[in-house]
Amino acid sequence: MNGWTGKLLRVNLTTRETGVESSEKYFGYVGGKGMATRILYDEVPAGVKPYDPESKVVMAVGPNSGSSAPCSGRTTLCFLSTFTKGNAVVDAHIGGDVATQLKACGYDALIIEGASDVPVYINVKDDKVTVEDAAALWGMTTTETTAALCDKEGTGTTVMSIGKAGENMINLSCVITGVAHCAGGGVGAIFGSKKLKAICLYGKGGTQVADPKRVLALNNYVMSDLMGSNNNHVVPNTPQSFSEYDSPRSRWTGHPGLTWGAAPGGPVDTGESAPGQPTLMGYRCQKAVFDHGMIAEKYTTKMIGCTSCPVRCYGAVSLPQLKKFGRNTTHANTCLGNNPYGGLMKAYTDFEEEGDGKLTASVYSAILADDLGLWDNYGELKATLNYFMDNGYMEKILKPEEYAEIDWSKRESGDITFIADILTRVCDKNHTLSTLAQGAYFVDKQYHDLIGDDYINSAALTLWSTIGAKRHHGNECAAQVGMLTNVVYNRDGMCHTIVNITGSGLPYHLQRNIVEERFGKGCLDMPKNYTPMNEAKARFAKFGVVRQALHDSFTLCNWVWPMTFSPRKERGYKGDLSVESQYFSAITGKETSEEELDFMAERGIQLARAMTVKTYGTRDMRHEHDVIPEYAYSTEPDVPVFTEGTVKMEKEDWQLALSMFYKEFGWDENGAPTRETLEKFDLKDVADDLEASGLL
């Protein structure tokens, strides 16, 4: 079979039985997110809670996963949210080798069900699947677990594991694979509830493709003509011989003179890698410097990333000064993952030069968090901990002995072991600090009498919704468009389709001209100079999330795709939004148009929204789900809305934005899918289900 493997692997942790079934009935959902969401709908009844034995985790890939297409190394995990209102369906995404290996083992999806009484790991080697004892692994860090399992099962084994956060069922916990590749959303705690310490994958199979030459030609086309750098930023951030434009915010940081300074044997210059040079494009993103500043250059060993990705967005650094803290001295990650908890400090103690204290704190905190399998919820956990420390609430919520045992002065003195003091306790279910890692919605519920309405609505937290979901990205990016891309999610939206456009580095007028051609006049305002809502913005926002769902289903990395723009001047910087469908056709052998593929991806969104309606027990998504916190309306208080200099939202305008967005999706004024819409997407059974529950 081309693209898909046609098989689902089911592992029951209660009985330790395993089985293989056909996956063909889910092909209409593409794969990945769509497939996993449908399986969860079919198999986990509404009312089940994430830590119940009846709760399941479905991890799925799609026809593109492991095909060699650039950025096709992504896997989607679908499960019940541990940390947002209602515990409704969410998905998380993991990179590394998982997608390639799940395909190589011969499966489109792995369904994990039941719960073990004792620690176990799932061992998948092609068609040999076993549930093994993991008693000796319980309590280990994710790094130790990976080393132990690779030693036992083979050095090339792909290991996904949880740390203490998952074991202790801390809501904000994750699953880690390789170095720092993370599936968040609380899935680590669900693993922990099932006593599932790890999954091992090692496959000898592959991804069959219908037309290998066409796939190779597409790879060359995409890497030569369409891809820029991380987030598909298509202009370099310094002037270079080939570039008409440059932008300081671009993640295309590589340039002559900027190096991987700690590369073995001496610095490697990142140089120029002009469009049309696919064998040099891995030097475009010097992400350690982008994330940490120039101080990181001399500590940078190289860039790494997911299997099949030529962008390489993980900045790998080596900091000898970490040796004194008794930990690994190397780490690699990207964006917020490069500094998840360094910001808990009020001061930093430098080691050898100004600024290396902050860098060391960042990397130290990243290593620590990954070893604990603690998920940051895009900065929410750090913000919550700081909120409680900065406002004097710690002394009020902690037991006296708990408060006394922590040396709070370290925070001010710059002793970074403070971060370990805090995080290890956050992962201890018996310590009150762990209550702050429940997710903002549940923190607000537990401590509302103390913190009032301010916490959940604060700019310090920067949620997109009071359901406890972080803004990632939102109104800071194309105003209403960015904020709307979150609405279909029960966690942070993680939609990068839009922010990759606004952050591309191209001048505004070029961005606007290219996207207006497709979505209509007025779809993209100038940054921090926004206009009231219009229908073009709603179309643009819908495109953003549909493509995101496509990427999470197909699979591709939405941190880079779609190819809206190109780095090539001769193309007028216009990308090619049909590439996903070209890949789909070349891989599966089923000629499929861009519109047909988008329709299949949207089916998964419609289903997830219907599931949320059912879980919430109300059609009123507008008032129960799509509620943006007060900070979004009050930021930049001295600048009137819809004038230059503010990203603030306006209350009536947001309601109009929701109405227009709902209309684009075929939802009613409550924001719930109608029968007509569900049936259009072959979801009649879902419509019947909602009707039977009095929700249609």
Added chain:
Amino acid sequence: MSKGLMNREYTRREFMKMTAKGLAGVSLSGSMLSLLGTTLAQAEQLQLYPNAEYLLVFNPARCTGCQRCELNCTLANDGVAQPYLSRIHVRDYAQFGGDVTTEYLDDSGFFGNFSIPAETCRQCKDAPCMVGCPVKAINPDPVTGARVVDENVCIGCGACVNNCPWHMPRLRPDTGKSTKCINCGACVAGCPTSALKMIQWEDVATAMNAGA
């Protein structure tokens, strides 16, 4: 043997004499360093694969572990993206640089110092895979010199895998037949950081003659 082939072979032998013990301590000209894509300090760790057609160079410091070489290799040669079949092996070396040692945090691989010591076929002169094949299914290609498996002859015994000191040949999971590198260069074309370089012997000869 044509003059071109003779010159190529002569250069290859001279280069192999020069690098018999690796590049450590070898006096390399600026032209040669530029051709190899390395600095003098980095040259020590280069892995050299001098085959009859060209010099393949792998630089572990530039390899980022993306495994696009493996995917390209199998897609080009087998019509399937199947890393296990790849004739360059990155995956098994990427995490821990090979076997997991007690000192893995200081060893190579993602969990250590990020150096990735990938391996590929050396097309050895008296190739153990070829010499040890009980049915003579592995023979030098008359044009490229690569040691090539005739899958119609191969009985899938695995002697080639066991005999190769680096275990480079692989047995196809579906047919059980052996498959190995044929010097096609698909891996080089797929590398986004040019950690793999394919250098023609003519260019090596020029660099060797150019001196400092």
